[in-house]
Amino acid sequence: MNKNAWTAICSAVVMIWAAGDVRAQFAKVEDAIKYRQSVMSVLGTHFTRLGAMVRGETPFVREAFEENASLVATLLKLPWEAFQVAGSDKASALRPEALSQKEDFLKLARANQDEVAKLLAAAKAGELSGIRSAFGAAGASCKACHDSYRRK
Ligand code: HEC
Incomplete structure (x- = not known):
């Protein structure tokens, strides 16, 4: 058996193992x-609280902002493998493309985590204009995934 065939078999085994996992x-x-x-x-819910502070609908309290941003960053570590379960595009708002274009979906998930990490850093720095623009970028990266992979 040539090297390419072995490579193909090995990666198929890894894929089956990963899917099973x-x-x-x-x-x-x-x-x-x-x-x-x-x-x-x-x-x-926590992201909405950040938005309310950024828009001045609720008073901006730096510590509260940081705490909510930190919760969002932590929660964003959790859901992604649950998005990759076969058949879970039925009876949910997940578009089937999220399963067939898994790499792109996960790329958007990582980009979102990066933006939220920047938002948390801005919250720690405490400067409102930096926080505002970081919040805008984070929100846009949530929306980027929803536009592609969430049903309306
Ligand atoms: C990589 C893709 C992706 C990213 C990034 C993402 N979402 Fe989502 N989100 C989804 C998909 C897909 C659903 C629908 C899930 C379902 O119905 O099973 C969803 C659902 C939701 C829901 C509805 C939950 C419910 O009650 O069913 C909220 C609220 C939400 N997202 C907020 C956010 C916020 C805030 C961010 C950014 C901090 C974010 N999402 C980032 C893909 C994403």
Whole structure:
């Protein structure tokens, strides 16, 4: 057997192992959907609080801003494998392309985590204009994924 064939077999084995691993985290497809929707819902609540402070709808308190940004950053570590469970595009707002274009989906997830990390750094620095622009960039990177991979 030539080297290319071995490479193909090895990567197929790795892919099957990886897929099995993701599925093993959740007993049922519905569990994966419920898990990720819960995470998104909670992080959405904290992100909305940030937005209210940025827009001046609630008083800007630096410590509270940092705490909420930190929670969003932590929560963003959780949901991504739950988005990769086969069949979970049914009965949810996940578009099937998120499963067939997994690399792109995960790229948008990482970009979002990077922007939220910058937002947290800006919150620590405490300068409102820096916080405002970092919040805008973070929000845009949430939206970038929703536009491509979330059903309206
Ligand atoms: C890489 C893609 C991606 C990124 C990045 C992303 N989301 Fe989402 N989000 C989704 C998808 C897909 C759904 C629909 C999930 C489902 O129905 O199972 C969703 C659902 C939601 C929901 C609805 C949860 C519910 O109750 O069902 C909220 C709120 C939300 N996202 C907020 C955010 C915020 C805030 C950010 C940025 C900090 C963000 N999302 C970043 C893909 C993403």
